[in-house]
Amino acid sequence: MQRIQHDGTDHPHELDESSPFAPQTPQEVDAMLSAISADSVEELFDVPEAVAFHGDFDIEAKSEYEVVTEIEELLGQNADRTEFLGRGHYDHYVPSVVDYLSLRSEFLTSYTQYQPETSQGFLQALFEFQSMIVELTGLDVANCSMYDAATALGEAALLAARVRETSGSRVLVPETIRSERHSVLENYADGAELTVETYPLAEGNTDVGALSELIDEDVVMVYAESPTARGAIEERLSAVATLADDHEAAFCLGSDPVALALLKEPAAVGADIVIGDASVLGLSASHGMGLGLFAVKDGYLRQVPGRLVGTSETAEGRRAYTLTLQTREQHIRKERATSNICTNQAWVALRTAIHIATLGASGLAALAEDCVATASEAAARLDAVEGVTAPVDDRHHFREFVARTERPASEVASELADRGFLVHEVGEFEVQICVTETNSDDVDGLVAAVQEVLE
Amino acid sequence: MTHETPDDLLYTDSHEWIDDREDTLRIGITDFAQDELGDVVFVELPSEGDSLESGAACAVVESIKAVSDIYTPVSGTVTATNEAILDQPELLNTDPYGDGWLFEIDGQVPDDALDADDYCEQIE
Amino acid sequence: MNYQQATWTRETDTGEPVNEPLLSEKRTQTVTYDDVDLPDELVRDELTLPEPAEPEVARHYTRLSQMNYSVEHGPYPLGSCTMKYNPKFIEDVAALEDGAIHPDRPDEYAQGTLGILHGLQEYLAEIGGMETATLQPPAGAAGEFTGLLVARAYHQSNDEDDQRREVIVPASAHGTNFASAAMAGYDVVELPSDEDGRVPVDALEEAVGDSTAALMLTNPNTLGLFERDIADIADIVHDAGGLLYYDGANLNALLGRARPGDMGFDIMHYNVHKTFASPHGGGGPGAGPIGVVDELTEFLPDPHVRETEDGSFELYEPAESIGKVHGFYGNWLVLLKTYAYISRLGDGGLKDTSAMAVLNANYLASQIDLDITYGPFHHEFVASAGDVDAAEFAKGMLDEGVHPPTTKWPEIVDEALMTEPTEALSKEQLDVLAAAFTATNRKTSDELADAPTTTAAARIDQTSAARNPRLSWQDVGENDE
Numbered sequence A: 001m002q003r004i005q006h007d008g009t010d011h012p013h014e015l016d017e018s019s020p021f022a023p024q025t026p027q028e029v030d031a032m033l034s035a036i037s038a039d040s041v042e043e044l045f046d047v048p049e050a051v052a053f054h055g056d057f058d059i060e061a062k063s064e065y066e067v068v069t070e071i072e073e074l075l076g077q078n079a080d081r082t083e084f085l086g087r088g089h090y091d092h093y094v095p096s097v098v099d100y101l102s103l104r105s106e107f108l109t110s111y112t113q114y115q116p117e118t119s120q121g122f123l124q125a126l127f128e129f130q131s132m133i134v135e136l137t138g139l140d141v142a143n144c145s146m147y148d149a150a151t152a153l154g155e156a157a158l159l160a161a162r163v164r165e166t167s168g169s170r171v172l173v174p175e176t177i178r179s180e181r182h183s184v185l186e187n188y189a190d191g192a193e194l195t196v197e198t199y200p201l202a203e204g205n206t207d208v209g210a211l212s213e214l215i216d217e218d219v220v221m222v223y224a225e226s227p228t229a230r231g232a233i234e235e236r237l238s239a240v241a242t243l244a245d246d247h248e249a250a251f252c253l254g255s256d257p258v259a260l261a262l263l264k265e266p267a268a269v270g271a272d273i274v275i276g277d278a279s280v281l282g283l284s285a286s287h288g289m290g291l292g293l294f295a296v297k298d299g300y301l302r303q304v305p306g307r308l309v310g311t312s313e314t315a316e317g318r319r320a321y322t323l324t325l326q327t328r329e330q331h332i333r334k335e336r337a338t339s340n341i342c343t344n345q346a347w348v349a350l351r352t353a354i355h356i357a358t359l360g361a362s363g364l365a366a367l368a369e370d371c372v373a374t375a376s377e378a379a380a381r382l383d384a385v386e387g388v389t390a391p392v393d394d395r396h397h398f399r400e401f402v403a404r405t406e407r408p409a410s411e412v413a414s415e416l417a418d419r420g421f422l423v424h425e426v427g428e429f430e431v432q433i434c435v436t437e438t439n440s441d442d443v444d445g446l447v448a449a450v451q452e453v454l455e
Numbered sequence B: 001m002t003h004e005t006p007d008d009l010l011y012t013d014s015h016e017w018i019d020d021r022e023d024t025l026r027i028g029i030t031d032f033a034q035d036e037l038g039d040v041v042f043v044e045l046p047s048e049g050d051s052l053e054s055g056a057a058c059a060v061v062e063s064i065k066a067v068s069d070i071y072t073p074v075s076g077t078v079t080a081t082n083e084a085i086l087d088q089p090e091l092l093n094t095d096p097y098g099d100g101w102l103f104e105i106d107g108q109v110p111d112d113a114l115d116a117d118d119y120c121e122q123i124e
Numbered sequence C: 001m002n003y004q005q006a007t008w009t010r011e012t013d014t015g016e017p018v019n020e021p022l023l024s025e026k027r028t029q030t031v032t033y034d035d036v037d038l039p040d041e042l043v044r045d046e047l048t049l050p051e052p053a054e055p056e057v058a059r060h061y062t063r064l065s066q067m068n069y070s071v072e073h074g075p076y077p078l079g080s081c082t083m084k085y086n087p088k089f090i091e092d093v094a095a096l097e098d099g100a101i102h103p104d105r106p107d108e109y110a111q112g113t114l115g116i117l118h119g120l121q122e123y124l125a126e127i128g129g130m131e132t133a134t135l136q137p138p139a140g141a142a143g144e145f146t147g148l149l150v151a152r153a154y155h156q157s158n159d160e161d162d163q164r165r166e167v168i169v170p171a172s173a174h175g176t177n178f179a180s181a182a183m184a185g186y187d188v189v190e191l192p193s194d195e196d197g198r199v200p201v202d203a204l205e206e207a208v209g210d211s212t213a214a215l216m217l218t219n220p221n222t223l224g225l226f227e228r229d230i231a232d233i234a235d236i237v238h239d240a241g242g243l244l245y246y247d248g249a250n251l252n253a254l255l256g257r258a259r260p261g262d263m264g265f266d267i268m269h270y271n272v273h274k275t276f277a278s279p280h281g282g283g284g285p286g287a288g289p290i291g292v293v294d295e296l297t298e299f300l301p302d303p304h305v306r307e308t309e310d311g312s313f314e315l316y317e318p319a320e321s322i323g324k325v326h327g328f329y330g331n332w333l334v335l336l337k338t339y340a341y342i343s344r345l346g347d348g349g350l351k352d353t354s355a356m357a358v359l360n361a362n363y364l365a366s367q368i369d370l371d372i373t374y375g376p377f378h379h380e381f382v383a384s385a386g387d388v389d390a391a392e393f394a395k396g397m398l399d400e401g402v403h404p405p406t407t408k409w410p411e412i413v414d415e416a417l418m419t420e421p422t423e424a425l426s427k428e429q430l431d432v433l434a435a436a437f438t439a440t441n442r443k444t445s446d447e448l449a450d451a452p453t454t455t456a457a458a459r460i461d462q463t464s465a466a467r468n469p470r471l472s473w474q475d476v477g478e479n480d481e
């Protein structure tokens, strides 16, 4: 094995055949080989010739500078547009302190806390995250992460089926659910022989009458969202909860930590499970990467998927934190585990917790109140534009709302994009617009552009 | 490590004991089993009135690192369960043949039940 | 090694000794909502959360960080987890503003992101010997689940789904394999290991049949051994009409030297947080892309990225797609880091990675005085702590200033210490790690029982944590029984 000696520098264009992240010098390699009485590293591979690979990937090694430049250039091809996009992925401003603290390598480069004694810091941070979610949801137990809202919803359905005394096979979801979330749920549900059906909404909120027609004893879970994917605050949660309860179905609510900081706690409206994307705090727009929030009432504790951090004591009687109730998990219960999840989104949970701590109760409540105010202001301004009705649904909105346009939405969206603004096209004559503190200064520009497009 | 194996009980291959109390059979896990499991932290019991087939998994005993299914060695109807261990699962460790019993069932002692000597041989 | 982890022990207001108080034990605030423009019944009555000033936030989390061992402190040889060094520049790449876009952008405004995703699809396909790879699964386990959904869709397309209800998993496999198979609706058939620690070909032949949907295999397996009979195994499974699934957790051992596709695997996942150095983040996020052979590409999750004739990139739905396994496109930031890492290393660096990972494991094994029954191993080995409980041994190692190996798995080795140094330890660090094994091996059982003494927390009572779960600060100080 030839290893080329590093000269300690890393100039662009000076490449070599060794990994810059493998620190062995040629002398060390020799010493190690002789310690194990081997002549070459190749000899250590017990790979039959028939399946060995001697080819090349044709991936050219690059210097750090070259990689960074290449990626900067590539990402630069993402057109410069102002996004008024939401529908489950939101761009809130993330304070610098979140980056600086979460990127500390002690956090970033550790793994699951299998040895709690040497991992107290991360465990405490995750415990605090769980506690924040407990406060926000009013429920008893929160785990310390699922992958994202969609997979958390899938896990919720599986949990709901497991906790039911009698078997059932239906899961009811609102017709406004994002199709992507619906599809993930179907994939999770399928293995447990559950089918997913939608129930209608009327005027932007659950059509409780229609739901009561659809629900029966075969339903294991009813899912509702507040805010809905169209941005409406759901006003009929208690009625949904009652219907679910009457049929021994679990009631699962989808939301997010900013909305939860203002809206009635899920526990108070009868939710048994809360799922959602918690990375609305902690991560800025990141192409859909998320943090699955998962909280349940006490009775479901033993069926919770994923990691749970609890407190205990050390031998000297000091408070300590540890992963607990691990017999639920795949590494112990294998095919009977409550989930297959292992690697999760712990670091995002850390970021979310730091973000929440930095905002504090006051900052978080103020942010949530702004989400109501900015959405209704922006809707009112667009409504004043000729050819636009906003919001379409006569409801209260959070962050986002749907507007009806006289011209086809596809044309409106694409002409707005030409003018520098991205909005969702959600119906033939409907666009959806999301406003947070990161684009609220651009609402003037958007309104002007909408005016031009609809003139 | 020696384990207690009272002579007046019957045993199964899967480390349950059976106490024939004439009108009912009381079931629990052996001293050996609790020792293998370690500190028991959680127990799930069948419900009174459940009718069970011999060999069916009907209870779960969990320690921190392991989960063990308990199989009823007897077919019949569950007549009583030991609610105390739900709150004090440690009773399975401290008193496996006494306060740490699991449930009672009405049924026949199975033919293949082991006596204390046979069971001891098996766990040696 | 003289080692001491930081702590700032003090008592809370209630007199409970703690290392660092909870945020809730510092300044909190309760807010009420008086002038929100919403009906009262929609609004919470109040919200109580910590309200530390930013300097306090910084101190709190800095202290917590210092009570957390990490890859950058020293050896972290958790077997199967591949705790290698995470280069810094990949974090800067992930922080680039231009990458921070919304997932619902139309393709034409996301060409940069799609180009990188496409590039990574190609890199991974090449590295695994697969036709293409989907990047959507957000972790290895999610990749397994996705792969099995693909297998199921394939069998459905052949009208064989009703009959192929079993997934075969070796006993030594990772717990996620079993759990993923169950989640995908399959019955799990467990295959015991052969005496030499590998898949027993005879037993496999017996186990496969008309009901076999797939065999899941890790190679090198969890003992670090290459499944030498892989070509026969592939034939057996394929002849029975099943598919072969590769658990990519151990791909670090084979980078550039053998490819799952060439071994006959049909579906594989890549644990990019292991093999390709994206940081583990205290438990995640990772990413678990899956590669598939040509016949299976039409079943991949929706959407997939392809290059159009004019050289731009677009998303499309494969003809018989299984649908989605993540709400959007997976863990984008992790995928971006993976792309950067692979680009940096190139062919030479990737091959060197496996070489040094395997050399390091072999050298380390030669320096420690514990039984290692199974070999020849590659990037990891499983030593036995012998008469000592492996979990106790691990606690003893903590006091030597290193992270211990994975313990008690795979179960085929008594008191297993599954050790994976990775390529990223120098000889000097390997010697430190070997010395930690040796020092621990000399400890008496009493010393081990008292360990660790140098970490922020001494031995933690796991039993009371599980018997009396207190899972939030709302429970602290309550229901103490």
Ligand SMILES: Cc1ncc(COP(=O)(O)O)c(C=O)c1O
Binding pocket: A341, A342, A343, C080, C081, C139, C140, C141, C142, C173, C174, C176, C177, C218, C222, C247, C249, C250, C271, C286, C287, C288
């Ligand atoms: C062998 C093996 N398979 C699968 C997994 C699961 O991968 P992940 O944790 O990324 O879900 C792991 C690691 O955790 C593993 O070690």
